[in-house]
Amino acid sequence: MKNIPTIQLGQRGPSVSRLGLGCMRMSSIWGGATPDETESLATIQEALDSGINFLNTGDFYGAGHNELLIGRAINGRRDDAFISVKFGAIFHNGQPIGMDLRPVSIKNFINYSLTRLGIDTIDLYQPSRIDNSVPLEDIIGTVADLVQEGKVRYIGVSEITAGQLRRAHAVHPISALEIGYSLADRQIERDLLPTAAQLGIAVVAFANTAEGLLTGDLPVPLAPNDYRQVFSRFQGDNLRHNLEKVDVLKQIARDKGCTPTQLAIAWVKEQGKQIMPLVSMSRRSRLPENIAALDLVITSDEMNLLNTTFAIGAIRGDTYLQR
Numbered sequence: 001m002k003n004i005p006t007i008q009l010g011q012r013g014p015s016v017s018r019l020g021l022g023c024m025r026m027s028s029i030w031g032g033a034t035p036d037e038t039e040s041l042a043t044i045q046e047a048l049d050s051g052i053n054f055l056n057t058g059d060f061y062g063a064g065h066n067e068l069l070i071g072r073a074i075n076g077r078r079d080d081a082f083i084s085v086k087f088g089a090i091f092h093n094g095q096p097i098g099m100d101l102r103p104v105s106i107k108n109f110i111n112y113s114l115t116r117l118g119i120d121t122i123d124l125y126q127p128s129r130i131d132n133s134v135p136l137e138d139i140i141g142t143v144a145d146l147v148q149e150g151k152v153r154y155i156g157v158s159e160i161t162a163g164q165l166r167r168a169h170a171v172h173p174i175s176a177l178e179i180g181y182s183l184a185d186r187q188i189e190r191d192l193l194p195t196a197a198q199l200g201i202a203v204v205a206f207a208n209t210a211e212g213l214l215t216g217d218l219p220v221p222l223a224p225n226d227y228r229q230v231f232s233r234f235q236g237d238n239l240r241h242n243l244e245k246v247d248v249l250k251q252i253a254r255d256k257g258c259t260p261t262q263l264a265i266a267w268v269k270e271q272g273k274q275i276m277p278l279v280s281m282s283r284r285s286r287l288p289e290n291i292a293a294l295d296l297v298i299t300s301d302e303m304n305l306l307n308t309t310f311a312i313g314a315i316r317g318d319t320y321l322q323r
Contacts, residue, residue, distance in 0.1 A: 003051065004017045004018060004019060004050065004051035004052060004291065004294065005017075005018040005294060006018055007202055007273070007274065007275075007276050008202065008274075009124070009154060009175040009176045009202045010154065010173060010174065010175030010176065010200060010201060010202060011173070011200035012173065013154050013175040013176075013202070014082065014123075014153075014154070016053055016054045016082045016276075017051055017052045017053050017054050017082075017276075018269070018276055018277075018294055019052055019054075019265075019276065019277055019279065019290065019291060019293075019294055020052070020054035020055075020056055020084075020204060020276050020277070020278035020279065021043075021044065021047045021052050021054065021055050021056065021278075021279065021280075021281060022056045022206055022278045022279060022280035022281070023040075023044065023055055023056060023057045023061070023066055023069070023070060023280075024056075024057070024058065024061050024066065024280055025280045025281070025282045026040035026043070026044075026062075026066060026069055026282045027061045027062025027065040027066040027069065028062050028065070028094065029061055029062060029094070030094055030095075030227050032094075034062065034065065035282045037069060039282065039283055039284065040069055040073075040282050041069065041072060041073050042284055043281055043282060043283060043284045043286075043287070044069075044070065044073035044074070045073055046284050046287055047281075047287060048073075048074075048077065048080045048081060050287060050291060052287075052291070053080060053081055053082045054082050054084065054204075054276065054278075055070055055074075055081050055082065055083055055084065056084045056086075056178075056204070056206075056278055057070055057083070057084070057085055057086070058085065058086035058087070058089065058128055059085060059086070059087050059109055059112065059113045059116075060086075060087075060089045060090070060091050060128070063091065064112065064116050067085070067113055067116035067117050068116045068117075070083065070117060071116055071117040071118040071119070074117075074118075074119075075118060078119060082123045082124070083117060083119065083122055083123045083124070084123065084124040084125075084126070084156065084176070084178075084204070085113050085117075085122050085124070085125055085126070086126055086127070086128035086158055086178070087106065087109045087110070087113070087125065087126070087127060087128060088100060088101045088105075088106075088109075088127045088128045088129065089128045089129065098131075099128075099129060099131045099133060101127055101130070101131070101133060101134040101139050102134055103134075103138055103139075103141075103142040106139070106142045106143065106146075107142065107146070110122065110125065110146055110151055110152070114151065120150070120151075121150060121151060121152065121153055122151065122152050122153070123153045123154060124152075124153070124154045124155070124156045124175060124176060125143055125146065125152040125154075125155060125156065126143075126155065126156030126157050126158050126176070126178065127139055127143075127157060127158065128158050128159070129158060129159045129160070130157075130159075130160050130164055136164055136167050136168055136171075137167065137171050140155065140157075140168045140171040140172055140174075141171055141172070143155050143172070144171065144172040147172070154175040154176070155168075155172055155173070155174055155175060156174065156175055156176040156177065156178060156204070157174055157176075157177055157178070158177070158178035158179065159178070159179060159180070160177070161191075161192065162191040162192045162194075162195040165177060165192065165195050165196065165199070165201070166195065166199070169199050169201065174199070174201050175201065175202065176201065176202045176203070176204050177192070177196050177201050177202070177203050177204065178203075178204040178206065178278070179192065179203060179204070179205060179206070180205070180206055180207040180321040181203070181205035181206075181207070181208070181268055181271075181275075182205075182207055182208050182209060182210045182214060182264060182267075182268060183210070183214060183249070183264060183267055183306060183310040184210035184213055184214060184233075184242070184310060184315040185207065185210060185315075185319070185321050186310070186311075186312045187312060187321075189312070190312075193271075193272070196274065197272065197274060200274075201274070202274050202275070202276060203272070203274055203275045203276065204276050204278050205268050205275055205276065205277055205278060206278040206280070207321065208264050208265050208268045208277050208278075208279060209260075209261055209264050209265075210233075210264075210315075210319070211228055211231070211234075211319060212228070213233065213234070213242060213246060213315075214246060214249060214260055214261070214264040215259075215260055215261050215264075216246060216249065216250045216253070216259070216260035216261070218243070218246075220239070220243070222234060228319075231317065231318060231319040231320070232316075232317035232318055233315065233316065233317030233318060233319050234317070235317065237316075238316040238317035239317075241316050242315050242316060242317070245309055245310060245314060245315060246260070248305065248306075248309045249263060249264065249306070249309070249310075252302055252305065252306065256296070256302075258292075258293075258296055259289060261289065261290070261293070262289060262290070262292060262293040262296055263293075263296065263298070263306075265277045265279060265290060265293035265294075265296075266293045266294070266296035266297075266298055267298065267303075267306060269293070269294060270298055270303070277293070
């Protein structure tokens with residue numbers, strides 16, 4: 001087993017792997033085909049064998065398919081896995097149609113999640129987003145009740161503001177904040193990251209490659225049915241401008257003998273000891289490259305060039321992260 005560095009979730013939370021495995025792409029989330037389940041199961045199990053124990057899912061990923069898949073993968077090895085589950089998003093025919101964060105719904109959602117996962121307790125449970133339809137205090141208070149019942153160990157939040165984070169933490173200690181963060185999406189540096197650091201809350205950072213923009217091999221033009229077509233970041237002059245920025249990332253990666261993806265993940269990791277890169281994978285072949293990113297050292301000159309090239313606002317156009 002590889003000795004993967006660890007990160008502590010919250011001031012009194014558990015230590016988990018510094019690299020997290022996002023399982024979303026193992027299910028049909030936007031109405032596309034479901035990836036090969038055999039390969040997905042093998043990816044989860046090999047990740048656990050490699051020392052990655054943080055598994056991230058949502059009860060709405062593939063209408064419960066993702067939780068069922070993880071349940072099969074961890075059967076017989078529950079102690080090897082730390083399970084993070086998001087709830088609240090409502091999908092129909094592969095498309096989001098709203099949120100349901102009512103206390104009565106949360107108490108219903110968790111029982112389905114526990115059954116699909118085949119476990120008695122979810123390690124980290126969190127609303128997937130806050131839409132102001134239900135007072136934040138009621139949402140966190142309901143999950144706190146589930147902690148008392150033994151159905152949840154730790155409470156997390158996802159995609160919220162700095163003010164909301166403080167309010168949530170005042171109701172019950174928050175162990176982790178899940179949020180999109182990459183060289184291309186740095187807006188959380190203004191107030192959300194400092195607030196999390198001040199409160200001692202770990203940051204689980206997803207979308208490290210900005211929906212593939214920072215991988216260096218984005219297929220241009222995008223396929224007509226590519227979900228990224230709707231985001232202005234991937235359209236026309238915006239895309240051409242953004243790919244010029246990515247060329248700088250690619251050159252630094254070539255000089256270092258690594259891939260742009262590895263460099264993008266390493267940059268996120270270097271932004272703070274309390275930050276965990278959460279990387280989505282559905283194939284075992286991606287594991288060695290992504291794990292190796294944890295060992296990548298970025299020099300001060302390289303960091304300065306990256307931060308200048310990808311300063312806040314340097315990437316044109318938006319994605320779903322700008323809400």
